[in-house]
Amino acid sequence: MTGPVARDSPEVTRLFELRDLPARDLAGQAEAIAATCHAMAIRFHRGGKLVVFGTGGPSADAQHVAVEFVHPVIVGKRALPAISLTTDVATVTGIAEAEGIDEVFAYQLRYLATPADIALGICVDGDSPSVRAGLKAARDLGMLTVALAGSGGRGAATHLADHVLTAASDDPRVVKEIQVTTYHILWELVHVFFEQPGVLDSGAAP
Amino acid sequence: MTTRRADSAADDGATDDSATDDSATAAMESLYPFLYADTSDLPAVLEQVRASIVAKVGEIRELRQVITRRDGARLARCAAEMAARFAAGGRLFAFGNGGSATDAQQLATLFLHPAGGAPPQPAFGLANDTSVVTALCNDIGVDVVFARQLGAFGGRHDIAVGLSTSGNSANLLRAFDEASRRGMLTIGLAGYEGGKMAELDSIDYLFVAPSASIHRIQEAQTTIYQVLWELTMQEVPHVPGHTG
Numbered sequence: 429m430t431g432p433v434a435r436d437s438p439e440v441t442r443l444f445e446l447r448d449l450p451a452r453d454l455a456g457q458a459e460a461i462a463a464t465c466h467a468m469a470i471r472f473h474r475g476g477k478l479v480v481f482g483t484g485g486p487s488a489d490a491q492h493v494a495v496e497f498v499h500p501v502i503v504g505k506r507a508l509p510a511i512s513l514t515t516d517v518a519t520v521t522g523i524a525e526a527e528g529i530d531e532v533f534a535y536q537l538r539y540l541a542t543p544a545d546i547a548l549g550i551c552v553d554g555d556s557p558s559v560r561a562g563l564k565a566a567r568d569l570g571m572l573t574v575a576l577a578g579s580g581g582r583g584a585a586t587h588l589a590d591h592v593l594t595a596a597s598d599d600p601r602v603v604k605e606i607q608v609t610t611y612h613i614l615w616e617l618v619h620v621f622f623e624q625p626g627v628l629d630s631g632a633a634p
Numbered sequence: 635m636t637t638r639r640a641d642s643a644a645d646d647g648a649t650d651d652s653a654t655d656d657s658a659t660a661a662m663e664s665l666y667p668f669l670y671a672d673t674s675d676l677p678a679v680l681e682q683v684r685a686s687i688v689a690k691v692g693e694i695r696e697l698r699q700v701i702t703r704r705d706g707a708r709l710a711r712c713a714a715e716m717a718a719r720f721a722a723g724g725r726l727f728a729f730g731n732g733g734s735a736t737d738a739q740q741l742a743t744l745f746l747h748p749a750g751g752a753p754p755q756p757a758f759g760l761a762n763d764t765s766v767v768t769a770l771c772n773d774i775g776v777d778v779v780f781a782r783q784l785g786a787f788g789g790r791h792d793i794a795v796g797l798s799t800s801g802n803s804a805n806l807l808r809a810f811d812e813a814s815r816r817g818m819l820t821i822g823l824a825g826y827e828g829g830k831m832a833e834l835d836s837i838d839y840l841f842v843a844p845s846a847s848i849h850r851i852q853e854a855q856t857t858i859y860q861v862l863w864e865l866t867m868q869e870v871p872h873v874p875g876h877t878g
Contacts, residue, residue, distance in 0.1 A: 436706035439868070443861045444702040451695050458687035462680045484747070485740050492736040499732070501848050552749075600749045601860040604740070608856050609694055612849035616690070617683050627676045 446599060450606050453596040464574055464591040465614055469621035471546045471572050473628040477509035479541050479571075481533040481562050482550035485604055486576075487514035489550050489611065496615045505619050511540070513562070533562030543570035550576045550607060552600045554583020563588040576610055578603030690850070697845050697854045705841055709858070712821060712839040713865030716793055719819050720866070721873040724791030725756040727818075729780040729809055733852055734797040735761035737859065741795060744863045752867045758787070760809075780809035790817030795859070798822075799851045801829020801842070810836040823858055825851030 454461075468478070478497055480490040490512040497510035513536045514520065523532045537547065547566030549559040554577035566573050567588055575589035579598050586592045595606035621627055716726075726745055728738035738759045745757035760783045761767060770779045784794060794813035796806040801824030813820045814836035822837040825848065831840060843854035 434707045436703055437710040439865065440706035440709050440861060441702050443864055444698050444706075444857065447698055447857060448695055451691055455688045455691040458684040458691075459680075461687050462683040465683060466676075466680065485743060488736040488740040488743070491739075492733045495732050495736070601744075601864070605853060605856045605860065609691065609849075609853050612853065613687055613690055616849065617686060620679065620683055620686075624679055627679050 446597075447602055447605055450595055450597040450602055451609070453594075454606055454609060457593060460591065461593060461610065461613060462617070464593060465617045466621055466627070467572055467591060468546055468574070468614065469618050470628050471544060472508050472618070473622070473625075474544055476542070476544035476546055476572070477511065478546045478548060479511055479513060479537060479566070480548045480550070481513040481536075481559060483514075483529075483532075483556055483558055484552070485600070486550035486552065486556075486559075486607075487512075489604070489607060490514045490548075492608070493548060493550075493611050493615075496611070506622065508618075513537070513540075530557040530561050532558050534558075534565035537562055537565045537569065537571075541566065541569060541571060545569075546572045546574065548574045548576070548611075549585060549589065550611075551583070551585055552578045552603050554579060554586045556585060560585040560588065576607045578607075693845070693847065694850050694853045697843060697850055698857055700844060701841070701854055701858065705858075708839060709841070709862060710865060712841075713862050714869050715819055715838075716821075716862065716866045717869035717873045719791050719793050720755045720870060722791040724789075724793055724819075725758065725787075726793040726795060727758050727760055727784060727788065727813075728795045728797070729760040729783075729806065730797035731761070731803055731805065734799065734855075735759070737797050737852070737856065738795070740856075741797075741859050741863070744860065748863075748867070753870060755866075755870075760784075777804045777808050780805050781812040784809055784812045784816065784818070788813055788816045788818050792816075793819045793821065795821045796823070796831075797855055797859070798829070798831060799825040799848045799855075801826065801831035806831065807834065810834055821862075823855045825855070 480493045482490045491514060494510045494512040497508040500507055513533050520532050523535045527535060547563060549563045551559045563573050563575060563585055573589040574591045575586050576593050577583055577586050578595045593610050595603040597603050728741040730738045738761055742757040742759040745755040748754060760780050766783065767779050770782055794809065796809055798806050807830055810820050810822065820836055820838045822831045822840040824831045824840065825843045825845060828840060828842040831837060841858050843851045845851050
């Protein structure tokens with residue numbers, strides 16, 4: 429293409445820039461993310477599995493996390509056990525009708541999870557009642573609990589998690605993008621700790 | 635640890651088909667020096683992981699800047715065409731494999747059940763129905779899982795959006811050919827340098843996230859399709875014939 433064809437668009441530039449500040453904020457949480465990776469690695473090392481859940485858009489993220497861990501992108505990285513609680517439509521709709529939508533994850537956790545496992549609840553605003561109930565059930569079981577939340581981490585669900593990683597935005601789309609980066613990084617760097625077995629026995633993390 | 639999966643049939647959420655070579659090993663070692671040091675010093679490992687996180691976030695911020703400079707005007711034009719299709723009664727079909735299948739699902743629900751009072755638009759994720767997907771895989775083969783569904787559903791007012799990190803997934807290439815044949819508006823999202831998707835005539839708008847990291851590519855693609863949704867929603871009320 430020749431000639432003075434505009435390649436940018438002010439509105440597109442504005443929308444893309446909305447993502448930048450929350451991304452910088454995520455970098456500021458690097459220490460907390462590293463601690464979360466370490467705690468997760470200890471659980472995997474002890475034979476635990478990762479159990480992921482969220483409603484709406486985050487239900488797709490839950491499935492993304494599961495495939496990320498089970499089917500590693502890089503040769504040599506071990507497959508790690510992970511399941512999403514959003515994929516069994518028969519069970520999800522069955523629980524929603526019989527026990528109520530708030531119970532969809534808590535119910536499954538009670539029967540599918542063990543105390544050695546890790547619960548990862550993903551929500552856009554931190555207030556999803558079903559994610560909150562799921563994290564509570566996970567905590568009652570003795571699981572490691574991790575929450576990804578938006579809006580700067582406000583919301584009741586985040587009080588139930590050992591590790592809370594936040595996306596500093598009120599825009600649900602921006603929150604999602606920050607959360608994708610967050611869980612990609614959790615996957616990429618949890619493996620680092622398997623290369624250093626000495627750091628998995630420290631018991632420093634819950 | 636040092637090489638990427640050389641599996642060209644698989645793609646996205648989880649696999650990759652980039653070449654294995656010595657430079658990859660060197661790049662990996664510089665990216666993750668702690669993997670090559672024998673240490674059980676927890677504070678040192680945590681500090682190196684922290685630094686790696688900061689670097690990764692820097693990469694995605696930079697990638698988004700490249701895309702907005704390079705593709706801003708085309709994104710705006712693409713959204714205007716999408717709004718026109720919806721106004722004409724069209725529907726959106728989104729497809730991808732692995733992690734990209736979850737992006738297709740997210741894209742569909744973004745249009746069908748948007749937050750914040752935006753007008754809902756008909757949209758489907760073509761990886762959602764495990765009965766259809768496994769039936770097609772078993773009876774014919776994975777290459778047709780999306781093309782066959784577009785053949786059953788797609789019409790000339792509709793929109794096809796396919797997501798791949800490599801740009802090489804055979805079932806996406808087949809789907810774009812089918813969609814184009816049916817007169818659908820075709821939109822492709824790819825990574826690296828676009829792969830085979832960059833060679834197709836059947837894609838009206840191809841947006842490439844120029845990165846060698848599958849993860850950063852997917853993160854940039856999430857921004858691309860969510861910005862496309864936002865721009866389309868801005869256009870919808872201005873398109874004649876819209877009744878939503």
